[in-house]
Amino acid sequence: MKRPNPVQWLGYSIGRSxxxxxxxxxxxxxxxxxxxxxxxxxxxxxxxxxxIAFLVFLPGPFWLRGSTMLLGVFLAVFYSVAxxxxxxxxxxxxxxxxxxxxxxxxxxxxEAERDAYLAMHERPATS
Numbered sequence: 001m002k003r004p005n006p007v008q009w010l011g012y013s014i015g016r017s018x019x020x021x022x023x024x025x026x027x028x029x030x031x032x033x034x035x036x037x038x039x040x041x042x043x044x045x046x047x048x049x050x051x052i053a054f055l056v057f058l059p060g061p062f063w064l065r066g067s068t069m070l071l072g073v074f075l076a077v078f079y080s081v082a083x084x085x086x087x088x089x090x091x092x093x094x095x096x097x098x099x100x101x102x103x104x105x106x107x108x109x110x111e112a113e114r115d116a117y118l119a120m121h122e123r124p125a126t127s
Contacts, residue, residue, distance in 0.1 A: 001025050013045040017094050030088050031101045036081075039088070043080035047072065 001024040004012060012018050018026055029038060054069040080087075089099050 001028065010045065013042045020096075023095060023097070026091070026095045027097060027101065030091055030097075031103050033103065033105065035088075035103065036084065039084055040077055040080050043087070044073070044076055047076050 002021045003025055004018050004022050008016075008018055008022070029035065051069045051072055054072060055065050058065045058068055092099050092101060
């Protein structure tokens with residue numbers, strides 16, 4: 001699995017495509033273990049200059065500037081989580097991957113839960 005270099009990763013974090021050689025890495029990034037926390041952290045990268053500007057250039061005491069920056073972080077995280085599935089789908093399509101990709105462990109867990117439910121609640125055959 002070829003990882004993107006730092007410049008490619010920064011471009012990826014703002015919405016650019018990675019080369020086809022990184023397809024396995026993209027698949028793991030979007031569907032693998034810890035995909036949701038990675039998505040949230042990746043979505044904060046474009047806002048780092050804005051957060052620094054809040055902290056450095058706004059007038060007032062440090063606690064007020066820090067609170068303003070923290071409010072911006074909370075807002076960015078909220079929207080990142082709210083639009084996670086849409087963003088994931090867009091990135092999968094952008095890299096030529098099927099949009100129905102699911103983490104293999106999550107898929108196995110759901111199938112086991114479904115099978116257990118059906119075994120427990122199966123209707124008896126009527127004659």
